[in-house]
Amino acid sequence: xxxxxxxxxxxxxxxxxxxxxxxxxxGVTVRREIEARTDREVSIGAxxxxxxxxxxKGYVKSHLGDPTPERGGRSKRFFHVTAKGVAAVNxxxxxxxxxxxxxxxxxxxx
Amino acid sequence: xxxxxxxxPPRLAVWLVNLFTPYEQAESIPGDLLEEFSDLALKxxxxxxxxxxxxxSVKTIGxxxxxxFRSAPWTIAGAVLLGHLLLPFGFILPEKIIxxxxxxxxxxxxxxxxxxxxxxxxxxxxxxxxxxxxxPVIIGCIVAVxxxxxxxxxxxxxxxxxxxxxxxxxxxxxxxRVLTRPDIxxxxxxxxxxxxxIVRKIRSALSRRPSPAHx
Numbered sequence: 001x002x003x004x005x006x007x008x009x010x011x012x013x014x015x016x017x018x019x020x021x022x023x024x025x026x027g028v029t030v031r032r033e034i035e036a037r038t039d040r041e042v043s044i045g046a047x048x049x050x051x052x053x054x055x056x057k058g059y060v061k062s063h064l065g066d067p068t069p070e071r072g073g074r075s076k077r078f079f080h081v082t083a084k085g086v087a088a089v090n091x092x093x094x095x096x097x098x099x100x101x102x103x104x105x106x107x108x109x110x
Numbered sequence: 111x112x113x114x115x116x117x118x119p120p121r122l123a124v125w126l127v128n129l130f131t132p133y134e135q136a137e138s139i140p141g142d143l144l145e146e147f148s149d150l151a152l153k154x155x156x157x158x159x160x161x162x163x164x165x166x167s168v169k170t171i172g173x174x175x176x177x178x179f180r181s182a183p184w185t186i187a188g189a190v191l192l193g194h195l196l197l198p199f200g201f202i203l204p205e206k207i208i209x210x211x212x213x214x215x216x217x218x219x220x221x222x223x224x225x226x227x228x229x230x231x232x233x234x235x236x237x238x239x240x241x242x243x244x245x246p247v248i249i250g251c252i253v254a255v256x257x258x259x260x261x262x263x264x265x266x267x268x269x270x271x272x273x274x275x276x277x278x279x280x281x282x283x284x285x286x287r288v289l290t291r292p293d294i295x296x297x298x299x300x301x302x303x304x305x306x307x308i309v310r311k312i313r314s315a316l317s318r319r320p321s322p323a324h325x
Contacts, residue, residue: 027142044142045170048135049177064137070148074141 005057007092013038014050015089018060018081026065026076051079059085117151119144120160123167129262129310130174133317139170178263186264189257193249193268193302194275200245208237246298250305261313265306269299 007015017033018025027044030051034042054060065076081089124140131139143166151159179186212233250265257264276295 027138028145031142031146043166043169043173044139044146045166045173048139048170049173052135052177052181067137068145071141071145074137074144076141077135077138 005088005091006095007059007088010046010050011054011059012089012092014047015054015059015081015085018079019086019089023078023080025079028076030079054085055079057084057088058082059088117148117156117159119147119163120167123164126171127167128314129307130171130178132174132178133259133313136314136317143167143170175263178260182258182260186257186260186267189253189260189264190267190271192256193253193264194271196249196252197246197272200249201241204241204245205234205237208233242294242298243301246301247305247308250302251309252305253302254306254309259313261306261310262303265302269302272302273299 013034014030017030017037021029021033027047031042031044031047034040034047051060051062055062060079060081062077062079065078067073067075124143127140127143128136143163146166147159147163150162212230250268253264253268254261273295
């Protein structure tokens, strides 16, 4: 995987949600965080498909927590962003910032 | 409004999610859905929570199907191709076996010629029908085994590609004798998928071990 890869739009949102949630980031909290902040309904499947892709790229890591009764005895899978993932976020933000720099988006297109 | 003490999500939706969830996410995805469902059922109407569960399940299955294809397209394509190669054998093999058995071990050797003929007329069509019921299920099982953890995707693809090929054959005016009947076509596709479900359930049962968190 190239070190110059940028995050896709939803990948970017998911990684930022993981960074916000710190050690409490698992499927339910990530989904709720994204829904609350972006006002868009997201499915658990979309979250896990993206997290799976990010884990393959080495941007996030996961571990299983303790099983809990409200989950029918199933474990939570907690996710955290790796240093490589943080670098990808910074690279993507820089690229987006560079692309939008000098554009008067509000005045021109609103 | 009174609520039952333990509210369960729709069983069919739970079953479908479990079928399509990868083994490594067998704890997390159904667990997350159940946790949110229970929370929603406590805070609002149970019917609303059930609708939410169905909506989430359908979207989740859609995403799991797409990500499954993206992660192993060649494995799925190879398994589907194998299924198509096995189909002709699957349909004629039971008939051949029963005819061979009847030739080697005549059931009623003292019968006269007429009765033997009648016996053949009974067994051979039955063999064909048995073959047409069991063979696609067995082929579905083989395809599911070859597809590794993507049993449902591979068997669904086998069914859809089989349907596609039959439609092409009908369009170019080369239909088979019986395989243009919609009920038989749909039955065959269902049989492939049933084969996938059987393998998936067996694998799920075998892989159900205590997680490291239990230790």
